[in-house]
Amino acid sequence: MANQGVNDPIHEPVNTGRRRFLTATTAVVGAVGAGVAAVPFIKSWNPSARAKLAGAPVTADITALQEGERLVLEWRGQPIWIVKRSKAILEALPTLDSHLRDPMSENPDQQPAYVLEHDPELRSIKPEVSVLVGLCTHLGCSPEMKAEIRPEPFDPEWKGGYFCPCHKSRFDMAGRVFQGVPAPTNLVVPPHYYENDTTIVIGVDPQGAA
Numbered sequence: 001m002a003n004q005g006v007n008d009p010i011h012e013p014v015n016t017g018r019r020r021f022l023t024a025t026t027a028v029v030g031a032v033g034a035g036v037a038a039v040p041f042i043k044s045w046n047p048s049a050r051a052k053l054a055g056a057p058v059t060a061d062i063t064a065l066q067e068g069e070r071l072v073l074e075w076r077g078q079p080i081w082i083v084k085r086s087k088a089i090l091e092a093l094p095t096l097d098s099h100l101r102d103p104m105s106e107n108p109d110q111q112p113a114y115v116l117e118h119d120p121e122l123r124s125i126k127p128e129v130s131v132l133v134g135l136c137t138h139l140g141c142s143p144e145m146k147a148e149i150r151p152e153p154f155d156p157e158w159k160g161g162y163f164c165p166c167h168k169s170r171f172d173m174a175g176r177v178f179q180g181v182p183a184p185t186n187l188v189v190p191p192h193y194y195e196n197d198t199t200i201v202i203g204v205d206p207q208g209a210a
């Protein structure tokens with residue numbers, strides 16, 4: 001009678017280690033499940049792979065995009081970044097002009113003219129939303145986003161922007177290139193327009209744009 005319960009499943013002592021493992025496994029499965037569910041939703045915004053290669057427009061819903069966040073899409077095989085900029089970032093941009101190679105975006109190959117109409121230092125249709133092709137204009141690496149205003153090892157006066165670790169090119173939060181780095185030009189702004197307040201179509205100019 002003293003050993004009753006050792007092989008008795010009804011009276012088996014609780015195995016807390018196993019319970020912890022099962023709880024952790026359930027949490028991971030739940031997280032994976034959420035990820036898998038999100039993919040078809042995102043894909044449903046976009047045309048087929050064949051249409052994308054041909055350059056079909058890509059649509060993005062930016063309703064949930066928060067300040068300092070970046071949404072990454074693909075258009076014509078290139079990464080497209082849609083970034084929501086804070087008021088502090090917008091105020092910092094003009095203060096950088098004397099450090100930049102083309103602060104007023106005078107090179108017409110790097111953006112459509114309509115993104116300069118509101119303010120050439122912002123390079124965007126809406127001040128807070130920046131749309132860029134995420135490829136360094138030096139040799140095509142994808143720069144890292146360093147969106148916070150704080151000292152960085154590569155620039156103690158950093159006001160937020162993009163840093164390309166390949167050869168250390170720097171761009172501000174409007175994609176404008178700094179002087180003294182290998183990248184020769186500002187990041188490209190792709191053609192785009194707003195279908196409504198929170199939907200951007202990449203690859204098409206606004207109606208009536210020159």
Ligand code: FES
Nearest residue numbers: 136138139164167
């Ligand atoms: S590819 Fe970006 S600095 Fe060379």
